[in-house]
Structures are given as C-alpha cells and as structure tokens.
Amino acid sequence: xxxxxxxxxxxxxxxxxxxxxxxxxxxxxxxxxxxxxxxxxxxxxxxxxxxxxxxxxxxxxxxxxxxxxxxxxxxxxxxxxxxxxxxxxxxxxxxxxxxxxxxxxxxxxxxxxxxxxxxxxxxxxxxxxxxxxxxxxxxxxxxxxxxxxxxxxxxxxxxxxxxxxxxxxxxxxxxxxxxxxxxxxxxxxxxxxxxxxxxxxxxxxxxxxxxxxxxxxxxxxxxxxxxxxxxxxxxxxxxxxxxxxxxxxxxxxxxxxxxxxxxxxxxxxxxxxxxxxxxxxx
Amino acid sequence: xxxxxxxxxxxxxxxxxxxxxxxxxxxxxxxxxxxxxxxxxxxxxxxxxxxxxxxxxxxxxxxxxxxxxxxxxxxxxxxxxxxxxxxxxxxxxxxxxxxxxxxxxxxxxxxxxxxxxxxxxxxxxxxxxxxxxxxxxxxxxxxxxxxxxxxxxxxxxxxxxxxxxxxxxxxxxxxxxxxxxxxxxxxxxxxxxxxxxxxxxxxxxxxxxxxxxxxxxxxxxxxxxxxxxxxxxxxxxxx
Numbered sequence: 001x002x003x004x005x006x007x008x009x010x011x012x013x014x015x016x017x018x019x020x021x022x023x024x025x026x027x028x029x030x031x032x033x034x035x036x037x038x039x040x041x042x043x044x045x046x047x048x049x050x051x052x053x054x055x056x057x058x059x060x061x062x063x064x065x066x067x068x069x070x071x072x073x074x075x076x077x078x079x080x081x082x083x084x085x086x087x088x089x090x091x092x093x094x095x096x097x098x099x100x101x102x103x104x105x106x107x108x109x110x111x112x113x114x115x116x117x118x119x120x121x122x123x124x125x126x127x128x129x130x131x132x133x134x135x136x137x138x139x140x141x142x143x144x145x146x147x148x149x150x151x152x153x154x155x156x157x158x159x160x161x162x163x164x165x166x167x168x169x170x171x172x173x174x175x176x177x178x179x180x181x182x183x184x185x186x187x188x189x190x191x192x193x194x195x196x197x198x199x200x201x202x203x204x205x206x207x208x209x210x211x212x213x214x215x216x217x218x219x220x221x222x223x224x225x226x227x228x229x230x231x232x233x234x235x236x237x238x239x240x241x242x243x244x245x246x247x248x249x250x251x252x253x254x255x256x257x258x259x260x261x262x263x264x265x266x267x268x269x270x271x272x273x274x275x276x277x278x279x280x281x282x
Numbered sequence: 283x284x285x286x287x288x289x290x291x292x293x294x295x296x297x298x299x300x301x302x303x304x305x306x307x308x309x310x311x312x313x314x315x316x317x318x319x320x321x322x323x324x325x326x327x328x329x330x331x332x333x334x335x336x337x338x339x340x341x342x343x344x345x346x347x348x349x350x351x352x353x354x355x356x357x358x359x360x361x362x363x364x365x366x367x368x369x370x371x372x373x374x375x376x377x378x379x380x381x382x383x384x385x386x387x388x389x390x391x392x393x394x395x396x397x398x399x400x401x402x403x404x405x406x407x408x409x410x411x412x413x414x415x416x417x418x419x420x421x422x423x424x425x426x427x428x429x430x431x432x433x434x435x436x437x438x439x440x441x442x443x444x445x446x447x448x449x450x451x452x453x454x455x456x457x458x459x460x461x462x463x464x465x466x467x468x469x470x471x472x473x474x475x476x477x478x479x480x481x482x483x484x485x486x487x488x489x490x491x492x493x494x495x496x497x498x499x500x501x502x503x504x505x506x507x508x509x510x511x512x513x514x515x516x517x518x519x520x521x
Contacts, residue, residue: 090306091306094302095306095320101292101323102292
C-alpha cells in the first residue's frame with residue numbers, strides 16, 4: 001500500500017510542479033468570476049420577471065456545470081492518456097518498475113493520484129460555484145454536493161477508461177478515443193431523451209445500451225437532477241409538451257442500480273487495466 | 283532463481299540495483315528527490331534517505347548538483363544519476379546496461395572504478411556492453427551473446443583462445459635462421475617485421491636471447507595478445 005501512496009503523491013506533485021494545478025486554478029477563477037457576473041445580471045438586470053428569473057437560474061446553473069463537467073472530462077482524458085504510455089516511451093516507468101513494487105501498485109497509484117486531483121478540483125470549483133451563485137442571485141441548488149459527486153464520478157469513469165487504453169495505445173490515441181467516446185455517449189444520451197419524447201424505440205434502446213457501456217452521460221444526467229428544483233422541472237414539463245426531450249432536464253434521480261453498475265464497471269475496467277499493464281512488454 | 287529466490291520476488295528486488303540502457307528520470311524532480319523517491323520505493327527506513335541520497339551523489343560525482351532539476355542535466359549526468367540510483371541500498375546484485383554509453387573518457391574511468399569497488403565489496407555486477415574493451419577492463423567472467431544465444435562463457439584468459447604472439451624487428455640474422463628458431467612458434471615475414479605466432483606464454487626473453495646468440499640484432503619486440511574483440515569476431519565467424 002505504501003508504494004501506491006508513493007506513486008499517488010508523486011503523480012499529484014507532478015501536476016503541481018508542471019503547473020497543471022496553477023493553470024486550472026487560473027482558468028477556474030476566470031470562469032467562476034465570469035459566471036458570477038452573468039448570474040448577477042440574470043437576477044438583477046431587470047430584463048426578466050421574477051418568474052422568468054426562477055426559470056432561467058437553474059438552466060444557467062446546469063449550463064455552467066455542463067461546461068465544467070466537460071473540463072473535468074477533458075482533463076481526465078488528457079492526464080490519463082499521458083500517465084502510462086508516454087512514461088513507457090520516455091523510459092521513466094522502466095526505472096520505477098525495477099524497484100520492489102508491483103506494476104499493479106504503480107498503476108493504482110497513478111489512478112489514485114489523478115482521481116484525487118480530479119476530486120479536489122471538482123470539490124473546489126463546485127463549492128466556488130455554489131457560493132458565487134448564492135451571493136449573486138440567492139439561488140441554491142437542491143443538492144450541489146450530490147451533483148458535484150456525480151460530476152467527479154463521471155471524470156473518474158473517463159479517467160479509468162483512458163488509463164486502460166493508455167496501457168496499450170499511444171497517449172494521443174488513448175486521449176482522442178476517450179474524448180470521442182465521451183462525446184458519443186453524451187450525444188447518445190441526447191438522442192435517448194428525444195427518442196423518449198417522440199417514442200422512437202430503437203433509438204431509445206441504443207441510447208440505453210450506450211449509457212451502460214460508458215456511464216459518463218448517465219452520471220451527468222444524475223448531476224442535472226440534483227441541480228434543478230422539482231418546481232422547475234414541473235414548470236418545464238407543463239410549459240412544453242415535449243419537455244422530456246430537453247437534454248438539460250432530468251426527471252428522476254439516477255437509480256441505485258445504475259450507480260451500482262457504474263461501480264462494478266469502474267472495478268472491471270480498473271482490473272482490466274491492471275492486467276493489461278502487467279502483461280505489457282516494457 | 284535470483285539471489286536464492288524466484289525471479290521477480292519483491293524482497294529480493296530490494297537487493298538488486300538496475301540501470302536500464304534507455305531510461306529517463308522525472309525531469310521535474312531534483313536529483314536528490316529522484317534518489318529519495320527510489321529510497322521510498324525500496325522501502326528503506328525514512329531516517330536513512332537523506333544520507334543514502336548524499337552518498338549516492340558523492341559516489342557518482344554529482345556533489346553540489348543534488349538540488350538541480352534532472353531536466354537540466356546532460357545525458358552523461360543523467361547516466362551518472364542512474365548509476366547512483368542503481369547503487370542505493372548497497373545491492374548484492376547490480377545490473378548495468380551500457381552504463382558508460384553517454385560518458386566522456388573521465389566518466390568511463392570513474393564508472394570502471396565504481397564497478398571494481400562494487401566487486402571488492404562482494405557484490406555481483408552484470409555489465410552489458412558493446413564496448414569489449416570495457417569488459418576487458420573490469421570483468422572477471424564474460425559471456426558473449428549473439429541473437430539471444432550464449433556463444434561462450436569464461437574468464438578473459440579462457441576466451442582468448444589463441445596463444446600469445448610477438449612481432450619483432452631484427453637485423454643480422456644468418457641464412458636458415460628460421461629452422462633454428464622454429465621451436466618458438468610459427469614464423470611469417472611481414473615487410474621489415476617478423477611475426478611469431480602460437481608461442482608458449484613467457485618465452486619472449488628466451489626468444490630474444492636465441493636471436494642474439496645467432497648474431498641477430500633485436501631492434502624492437504612487441505608482444506601481442508589476442509583481444510576480446512578478436513575472440514568475439516572469431517566466435518561470430520566474422521574473421
């Protein structure tokens with residue numbers, strides 16, 4: 001276990017030394033600051049009635065979180081893809097695995113370190129966002145902690161998947177495939193909500209399957225649910241006969257079976273990554 | 283089996299130092315941090331990390347550079363650091379893969395001294411090298427590998443199968459001299475020089491005395507031994 005923690009702390013230290021953390025901090029401060037200005041204008045600009053503001057604020061929060069979840073996913077894919085294959089190519093890993101450590105400890109350490117970074121980043125930015133939205137508009141999301149946890153889980157899912165790819169593919173290929181499949185899963189989710197609204201069974205089934213194959217969008221949908229008040233959802237459904245087709249509207253919390261499947265999926269992909277890395281010729 | 287344990291055994295790997303041929307350390311760490319990282323990975327007790335890092339830096343000649351980032355190091359300095367990492371924890375077995383490929387002559391000499399010190403300490407050093415002269419300088423036993431197959435293993439003397447020869451520059455020898463000197467070995471003339479091959483070891487003084495007794499004047503004697511490179515080429519069928 002100590003080797004896992006050593007590699008995890010090394011991975012985190014690398015992110016700090018290479019100024020990855022500083023870059024994300026600056027970008028996040030700018031984004032949260034800009035969103036604060038936008039939320040202030042939305043609630044104090046006088047362009048909307050109070051009813052319209054009540055409808056606009058949750059949507060704006062979801063849009064901000066959507067952009068933020070994309071940043072988390074992109075980061076997970078980028079750092080995950082670089083973690084293994086580029087270190088094998090450069091010869092860094094050869095010096096580490098020669099030590100009395102198991103390869104599984106090295107990969108687990110990297111996974112833990114990168115997941116820790118994603119977790120810290122998600123927690124800090126979500127906390128800042130909740131605070132900024134409250135100070136500027138008075139709006140409080142129903143359960144921002146649950147939403148942040150699901151966005152974090154979404155990032156960990158993609159990180160784990162890209163780490164698996166990175167044990168066999170080049171960093172570039174692993175990163176591109178990770179992002180492409182993340183986008184595809186989101187698109188399949190949007191297609192699924194439309195299919196539900198318009199009763200297109202085949203598309204609905206395909207969308208459902210995709211949510212299980214790569215559970216990123218399923219988790220994102222769960223995050224949306226915890227950001228929108230139930231009164232907002234009711235109003236949206238009443239306002240539009242095809243309200244169910246809105247990809248930024250979640251009608252139900254993610255079922256526990258789905259969350260359980262996500263946990264099983266994570267363990268399976270992680271174990272597959274460990275086996276793949278263990279059998280790889282260095 | 284390695285050091286009495288199955289290959290790959292984690293406890294045994296604590297006693298093994300390894301310098302890969304192609305490697306790189308984390309460029310964003312300092313040399314001392316790299317050494318401390320490897321102390322941690324070796325599960326060395328924490329109080330000994332700083333002293334072990336300082337000792338390794340000193341042994342490989344990187345005193346005063348411990349707090350510099352590895353990314354600023356030349357290839358030769360990185361190789362020195364790699365050797366320092368391989369020597370951490372006084373390993374019983376050290377595997378060095380082309381340890382001097384990026385070093386200047388002074389660095390190569392330094393590495394040879396380190397290898398001899400390891401041997402004197404009782405450690406086993408596996409040196410993988412394409413520089414046969416290097417093997418001649420430091421190795422007690424040599425294995426010649428080709429395409430993954432062991433062609434020969436033995437001491438340097440055992441591998442140098444051809445017996446010593448000597449090259450001589452002699453004047454004033456009477457006609458038919460070679461019959462009188464045939465017992466020393468096989469003679470050939472090469473311009474102004476005479477070459478005697480397959481001569482028994484230690485007979486050069488006796489040969490010179492015999493030439494002088496015949497009335498010859500010995501102007502130069504160059505004893506020759508087969509180099510490891512010659513043995514290598516011969517084993518590979520390249521000569």
